[in-house]
Amino acid sequence: NPYLSLFGTGFFDFIGANGGKYTKELAIKFSQQQYQKVKHTGMYRCVRPEMIPYSACYGDALYVDAVLKYYQPGSVVSGGGGNPGSGGSSGSKVADVGRQWIGRSTYVFGGGRNTNDIARGIFDCSSFVRWAFEQVGLYTSPIGAVSTETLNRIGTKVSANDMKPGDVIFFDTYKHDGHVGIVIDKNTFIGCQTNKGVSIEDLNNPYWKKVFSGHVRRF
Structure with missing residues (x-):
């Protein structure tokens, strides 16, 4: 599932609490929030340089959009x-x-x-x-x-x-x-x-x- 590969199961709950539908904006917001919690560890860096100005460096906030065109419900990526x-x-x-x-x-x-x-x-x-x-x-x-x-x-x-x-x-x-x-x-x-x-x-x-x-x- 591309959503699971994006951030793990916590992202499902976040989507559910914010309208129940995936959007790129939600992915960026979740990445920003989670990055604030973990950036002090030094373990995370931005996978995509274009996300650095947004401080959306947890996971890959653009991963789902990159793979959804290959995704069919009921299958795996x-x-x-x-x-x-x-x-x-x-x-x-x-x-x-x-x-x-x-x-x-x-x-x-x-x-x-x-x-x-x-x-x-x-x-x-x-x-x-x-x-x-x-x-x-x-x-x-x-x-x-x-x-x-x-x-x-x-x-x-x-x-x-x-x-x-x-x-x-x-x-x-x-x-x-x-x-x-x-x-x-x-x-x-x-x-x-x-x-x-x-x-x-x-x-x-x-x-x-x-x-x-x-x-x-x-x-």
Whole structure:
């Protein structure tokens, strides 16, 4: 649901208390109010520079308007605007953006949920995926609330045989969908690994083949 991806469930209550119908103006107002509550933490920055003058830097106040033209009631958002043959809304861009952290990042469970961690290259698997998509303009969840459980509910599920660069791939490691990464091609993915930090992994490796159950999503 694009409204849920925008700010989380609190936005539903805010809409209900302000006429019951989504408008861009309501999204900006909610973003302004929430940003005032959290800006002292230093964890939030404006995803869209044009929102800086409004101090509407919580979430992405323009996200819904950007995706509603691809949204149909009863379905989930499947990212749009990408080139044919590319996964999601950003294709290979989101698969490539994280390469800067290879060899200079650290895996910490629960890491990557504030700007200080991110500046030092500290992530876990889900916060890395969230960060990568944010760099190409797609807001998937609040910085402090991302998990594999939030990521495995958005976008559209696609067949593993049809996965393309930029798709999101899940693995059943310590639990169902316990690990997540971003597809580079049919043989490799990039993600933040427990013992390596951000790295590119071979999907033909026996370990990844063992824990991959076929769950791939397109944002």
